[in-house]
Amino acid sequence: MKSSSLQKRLGIGLTLGMTLLWLGATVGTWLVVQHELNEAFDSALEETAQRILPLAVLEISNREEPRDAQHVAPLKTHKEYLTYLVRNGEGQILMQSHDANPDIFSKHPAEGFTTTEKYRLYGASALRETVFIEIAEPLGHRREAAREALFALLLPLSALIPVSLLGIWLFVRISLRSVIAYRRAVEARGVGDLSPIKVARLPAEIDPLAEAVNHLLERFRKALEAERSFTANSAHELRTPLAATLAQIQRLRHEAPEGPLRVRAAKIEKSLRELVRLSEKLMQLAKAEGGGLLSETPQDLIPLLAHVVDEWNHSSGGRVELRLPAQASMYSAIDPDAFGVLLRNLIENALKYGAADLPVEVSLSESALLRVINGGPAVPEPVLQRLTERFVRGNSEASGSGLGLAIARTIVEGVNARMLLVSPATGRPDGFEVCVWLPVVATLEG
Template identity: 30%
Template sequence: MILAVLVAVLLPLGLYSYQRTLTETRELLDGRLAQSARTLDVLIQNGGAAAIRRPEQGPLVVPILSLKAEEQLMHGRTHESEVGYQVLDRHGRMQLTTANLAQLPLPHTLISGFEDYHYESYGWRVFTLVDEVNDVVIRMGERDDSRRDITHALSVDLGLTQLIGLPLLALLAGWAVARGLRPLERLTQALASRAPGSRQPIQLERAPQELQPVVDALNAQLERLEDALERERRFSADVAHELRTPLASTMIHLDTAMAGEIQPGTKHTLVNAQSGLARLARRIEQLLALARIEARAAEGQRSEVDLVVVAMNVIDELAPLLGESGVDFAFLEHEERLVVQGYEAALAALLRNLIENAMHHVPQQHGQVQLSMERYGGDAVIEVIDNGPGIPAERRSSVFARFHREASSSGDGYGLGLSIVQRAAQLHGANIELLDTPSGRGLRVKVVIPQAHPLSPAGRGLG
């Protein structure tokens, strides 16, 4: 851009300067001719007029050095053949002339001014001076090629300035810009190598004065961001601590109650309560694990996770809930192992919330939920299909928002399930689609996780 600006400015200026130089040079050379004619006129009137007026003997011819002789001079070229003059009387008779202009045609009228002639294969610029007081006419001539040599030399000088100066200027401008942007490169490297959670301010040695406000503003923004993250981490830890304590206390009381003498029906209720609290405790641990994963995700700490094993663990965890709900659940595993690089707790949360979300939307009678896994090309494909009312296409983009609940949802959820699913998918670069089922009723959730390991298929199913 800098080079384009320079070219856009300097080239028109160079052309304008070239045109002005040609004009000024032509005027200067014309002025020299006129001045030479007037000088010769003064010299003639002060002693030379009587000597040259000899019409009976013909005009005096001033010899000049021939062009060939000029070329033989190594260090003293005079260019005599390129200039000349004539001296005429008032009747146009030649009295004095240089040899190279002896045959130059006379003008039709003797009027002072400039004329152009073509004489002996050359163009000539001739100035005629008519001195009516002294009855003398002086004609000074100069060859056009001599003038062209001068203007050519000037144009070459101007052209070389542009031809050499612009590339050189481009190189210097590029070097200057690259040198000026080095602090930005160091700033980029400092940001890229910055450890998550670091509060060390960024320091740039020999940073230009213009960049220092940017560095200061960036350090202030990073400090505010770390403060916000620290408050969030403290809040999560406090919530976990406050939830763990009452849960542990309730579990102890339940264990004490079950150890004593209780009614037969009451023991079943206590067992269910204990199971529910255990699931709640497990859920809290999973949420804390997700919080830790969020911190590790920035560092890229992944491991190999077998989706089939994770799915079996999730199904075992949800088995009591599936049994109580009466939902017909099927797990179709097309792979004996389906390994991806990722975070086990996040993938478990993804599967758990997909299954629970489907369970909350199927009919209470004859509800069906199907989980399937397979490897397609290099990707792992997870599908959860239910026979619930489904979600209209125009509302599918909004169901991933936090605390969003569909009117057809049952249970006492908080609308966080699909939001957790979306975040877990984002951590793995996965794609989520909400589609229609083959039967036309219900919802089919398809999750595609890239870079699954191509292991041998087993083709066995569970129902």
């Protein structure tokens, strides 16, 4: 499962949380405002009724026919939000506003507040409940005021949310800058780089973890150094006695008469030669794991490649075929000795395990792809996946230590290159192919 970015999670989480809090606060504020608006509108209804009712009673009392209904003419045409009726106890209309609709009022007037589907009404009485006034206000008017209040509260959020998202994102990014630098320092590490990772001003939650990683790297480095030192010293110390013993066995074999003693001496000589090759492989492996695989000055790979192939052709009877790119030079930061060890192991592996009647093809492309191809039966996939492990050999009768491809893989990883084993070889029904993408610094045309 792919892990998500801490920066992304914090940015989205904080923005979402703050937005939800703002929306919650806005809704709460709107409910309070709506309640206060209703109280204000109700107070306005009550106050209007208290102001109009005495005037209405005075006007009705001065009429010649007090029971006749009368419309109050407006001073000018306007939309009337508050309409009223003045009625007697039997519900007969005595006075009404110019825009009043009697159908929205109750049949029998009553004191206090009442609410219908579309109107809010308030009633009051005078002259011992013989004259009633009812004032009606459309609920749509109140809803419109509530919507406008809500819109006024939400409008700033439309600008604040993007600004807050940007601000939170920048704040989180700045706060996690040291953590991102630590991650990049870890990602930039080569396979053989076990030096402490130093990043300043890490957060208190991450700093103990970084210290623990550095302690682990230090312990791992010491363990590897001890292992490499033991391997290199053992192989080096074995070279002299092995060479002396091999010389004595060779002399014994030449001096021994024909018979079982000479055969036994030849077998011992063969075993000693295998030990000498194993000690050389162990020294190469210790060098590959010990670092120093990159050169400060870029080296031209083409003459190095031609020289190594020429060496093998002298010892193998010209079985190695070389194909070089069109350009005259190809520069890389890989150390010349490391490149020589890599190439010798690949060619030796191809000569030893490939078909004896087929040549070994070595080529370097213009994109710095090194290919070493040998003939022979295809290698099964389960065996192919384990060939770069130490002391693992393919299904072959040829003698070997099983370290050649392990050494090649160690060098490739140490120079940040890439190696791929392919069988059958590309474009062929059989064979074995090793592809190495070399790190090129510069390519100069000849």
